[in-house]
Amino acid sequence: MLERLLATAKTPWKMNNLQLTTELDLQVAIKNGDIFLCKRDVCLCSSHNKIRIASIDRFGLDFSSYICKNCGLVFTSPYICENSLPFYYNKYYHPLHFGTNKPIKSLFSKGQGLKIFNFAKEYLNSSYIKIFEMGAGCGTNLLEFAKVAKKYGIKADCCGTEYNADYVQYGNKKGLKITTDSIEEYVSKTIDKFDLIILSHIFEHLTNPTGTLNLFKKISHENTLLYIEVPGIMNLKTQYVYDCDFLKYLTHAHTFNFSLSSLRATLNYCGFELVQGNEKIESIFRMNRHINKTPSTQVKNVNYKEILSYLTELEANLAFYQSKNPANSVYNRLKRKIRFFIEKLTGEI
Ligand SMILES: [Zn+2]
Incomplete structure (x- = not known):
């Protein structure tokens, strides 16, 4: 089974000095009560029936x-409480996860906005659309989306929210209507109804995803589309950014980890139906007032066994899956070592 993940206290990868210092600082902040932790005993589907599958995250x-055991949703407990999140994301998240204090111009990989457009375009049937992105970073996704939409004769009016004030300022300069408002504040102020709501690598960070989905209803009309992208738990065998390792995938910043099936169950419960999706996970949902909103504890869902057997098989054959990772070639390993050495010499880490 997953003994390594339950028994080990060792991080599965090498952290740089900044990451090690930030990790210690974070532990002190938690101990001193500057960051509060919350415990989750009950799944979003209301079931108490759960199994612990890992005792630490990728940072140890x-x-x-x-x-x-009811719906297959993987959740983190404890997790950082909602009111500690702005402090956590402003101070600890970036140095710990990216190993640098330098501002990251593009929070998302180039091509992400284009990918979202291509995924959603067949469902966009107007020459003018309003888009809202939660956690918009500096607006890279929105800018790319608007640029490619224009080529298809669609004018995209782009709005969004983002915790980081520097990113918001950058996005505003580019003509995007991004604010530092929380989603609650934003929804209470705006009268806009959006055609597309984007959550790109945000949904797995939410502490109360069902609450957020209910807020989205206030800025939606009956044909609003919801694009949700999260790193899918059933895609790890070819997920080289985590070197196929479930432990490298786990982070305390991800409050939930989804398969397409557990994501769909969560969305269904809040009145959204799946339009299109895959296990990576890139998905589109739309509101459906007639959907069966039965709590998923009452819905037959065997997803948990499928996920557990996927993770067990992955763990048993981890070396095989990792051998397919191009980053593990001798050439790339050597390149990484040299880069790490140079960064250390120049004091960048
Ligand atoms: Zn559940």
């Missing part, structure tokens, strides 16, 4: 992961 921090 004491954040366990559980899988719900």
Whole structure:
């Protein structure tokens, strides 16, 4: 099974000096009560029936992961409480996850906005659309989306929210209507109804995803589309950014980890139906007032066994899957070592 993830206290990868210092600082902040932790005993589907599948995250921090035996949702407990998140994301998240204090111009990889447009375009049937992105970073996704939409004769009016004030300023200069408002504040102020709401690598960070989905209804009309992208748990065998390793995938910043099926169950419960999706996960949902909103504890869902057997097989054959990772070639390993050495010499890390 997943003994390594339950028994080890060792990080599965090499952290640089900044990451090690930030990790210690974060532990102190938690101990001193500057950052509060919350415990989750009940799954979003209301089931208490869960199994612990990992006792630490990728940094070796004491954040366990559980899988719900009813719906297959994997959740982190404890997790950082909502009111500690702005402080956490402004101070600890970036140096710890990216190993640098330098501002990251593009929070998302180039081509992300284009990809979202291509995924959503067949469902966009107007020459003028209003888009809202939660966690918009400096607006890279929105700018790319608007640029390619224009080529298809669609004018995209772009709005969004983002915690980081520097990113918001950058986005505003580019003509985007991004604010530092929380989603609650934003929804209470705006009268806009959006055609497309984008959550690109945001949904897995939410502490109360069902609450957020309900807020989206206030800025939606009956044909609003919801694009949700998260790193899918059933895609790890070819997920080289994590070197196929479930432990490298786990982070305390991800409050939930989804398969397409557990994501769909969560969305269904809030009145959204799946339009299109895959296990990577790139997905589109839309509101459906007639959808069966039965709590998923009452819906037959065997997803948990499928996920657990996927993770067990992955763990048993981890070396095989990792051998397919191009980053593990001798050439790339050597290149990484040299880069690490140069960065250390120049004091960048
Ligand atoms: Zn559940």
